Amino acid sequence: MDNFDAMARRAEELFLAGVAAADPGQAVARAMEAVRADPPAKGGRWVVIALGKAARAMAEAAIKALPGASVLVVTNYENAVALAGAEVMAAGHPVPDDAGLAAGRAITARLRSVQPEDRVLALISGGGSALCPAPVPGISLSDKAEVSRLLLGSGADIGQMNLVRQTLSQLKGGGWLRLSAAPVVALILSDVPGDDLRVIASGPTVAPIGTRADAAALCRQLGIWARLPDAVRAHLDAAAPAVADLPMARNILVGSNALSLAAMAAKGATLAPEPLDGDVAAQAARIVALMGQLLPGQPLAFGGETTVRLTGTGLGGRNQELALRVAVLAEAEGWRDPWVFLAAGTDGRDGPTKAAGAIVGPHTVTRMRAAGFDPMDVLARNDSNPALAAAGALLIIGATGTNVADLAVALRGPV
Template sequence: MNTAIDHATSRDFLESLFQAAIAAAKPEDCVARNLPERPKGRTVVIGAGKAAASMARGVEQNWDGPLCGAVVTRYGYGVPTSRIEVIEAAHPVPDQAGMLAAQRILDLVSDLTADDLVICLISGGGSALLPLPLDGITLDEKQAVNRALLASGATISEMNCIRRHLSKIKGGRLAAACYPARVVSLMISDIPGDMPVDIASGPTVGDPTSCQDALEIVSRYRIALPDSVLAVLRSGAGESVKPDDPRLLRNELRMIAAPSLSLQAAANLARARGIHAYILGDRWEGEARDVGKVMAGISFQAATQSSPFQLPCVLLSGGETTVTVRGQGRGGRNVEFLLSLALALDSAPGISALAGDTDGVDGMEEIAGAYIDASTLSRAWAKEMQARRFLDGNDAHSFFSALGDSIITGPTLTNVNDFRAVLILPQA
């Protein structure tokens, strides 16, 4: 297989794959292909997530009848709309604006009839953007819960199980509030396995988990929660709407974009450029640094044995890893993966990699991810930077920023979670 990709152009090549993955989840295009038919009655558009505003614009551009509504998205992710109100709020730690937006959305669906249609636009980030706590829990306490969850090392599914049982709107409660109207949820998945109940904590999806399940997760990870929160879980007051609830009978879910489709778009581009592309799956989870070590082992095998992959090749994967925060650094699961990968590869020639979050924000930073190659560690040493110390301090963003290897996209207005690409070139 002939290829024009070499060590000098590997970063540009990997960035082009990342952009192809993001483009495959462009909300306006995905929405246009999946709109339901017009109802006899009103059409109300609601939603939440990092892609919610661009999804709302997609509805407006392709809907041939009257509509109204409101969606909430992350600060900086709003886009101009004419009929659907766009509200911006905080992510990943919720704020007052998000709580007011959640109440506004509930108010919009409070008086619907069986002739009405609700189009619910759901994407990653919606959990933090719909922070309407149950009675007895304050916003400050909900913020404390989110911070504790983000630092716990729990998987996204486990975190969302807890969130569903502390909310007036998650865990199927939003769909129940829309009854008896028909509800069509257009969903962009950022969840390993694309489980609808976990995307934005499932506001329109019946929840098979229980308060007891949430308590077991709290115990497993020794998560310190406010007493009022524990009281809600222990009393059962936070029980969610279950899948067999009759209020969900007219509820339809449509998955319009997902990590697997974005990985396939990147693979298609790589093959068009003469590079063998292998998708290793879109459900990678676990500690980011451990995933980095595993990927290093796979990459070494390919680089030295041309097995089980044919060179030159790119190894693609997605999912959502976790970072158990122990240091005082800036965090970021994609950059922590990359720094661990770089240390495990130990400057092995011919291997470069890019990892980033498709929403443009890795952790708490307005940075999507970063890039590594065989020169990463030597360039760090030249600046008297010890990579191991940065990894131990959960401070990979500072490491890559100092090297000029951060990947900054700005708001992408979509979110299909982590993207990882490892390029392996044959050595002369």
């Protein structure tokens, strides 16, 4: 085994340690004492609604702690496995679909059914924004799907995307609280940099990020306003009606990207001074600059989420594009010593592909060219997946059942 293979194994080991630290079942189990501190009143019951990519694992832990609870799980297709004691619904991600529309209706019905003596336990994780579309009147599912596609290709970060999503939804931005006659406690697994609870799954149990006017101004800034469906532009331009103050809820953060990075540090990684945040090309340049300062065998760990502005119609994801950009820049630097860079999503899926991300090194670009791919053309078309597959650089681990954004590991020199 050469140095690259050993380094790649080390990088993957650190990444998987970060994923393990985001185990959603353990996160919920640790928080149950706080949940049980406010039990249902006499004659009441627990109503558990779990939403997001980690919903099933979170719900499984809640069922063990709250036997007899009414439980609804809404998650993505990859994680939708039957669970005793719960109704499990699967839906599309990242673009909402008809199954998600049905899931949104089911969540609405559950919330409307609760009584003041009941207690609602909301289990929230990343991916929830797309999984339960509940369009405001006048907006169709196809309108929402088109908005999602435009935002995904605009270079918007997750906070900006969810600002727009909230203004078009009856369930996001505190919508669960308005529907429930019972008190709500939420356990939240964060997939966003900075752990802003308003952004995670578009904040079903917290106040909105902003207003319709804020969302309209953002869409103009992103250059997508003219391409939005007519009904969406009309809604965002209309004055919002007055609404009552949002009911209170207890929102408890139980897992995050920062906790995963701490686990990687405990395994010997040095943590990068700044998170992965913003344009993928700029982040790749920053990573290569930091890699140039590493000691031989010193692993450097990153966490966060980059953004990609689509200029083509290829197949890929932000982590695959980040890894390829790092490989191209490293070649331009003329690096000859062994080096490795891994970038992947903690949910096991990067964009609309089966890969979690990629592991690249000194041979990646050479192998890519030998297979007939021009790296710069690939990047211009946002078509990193087939090129990385040809180079043997994809990281495929399957759905993990959790989601705390992305993790990356860089190494130079022998381990």
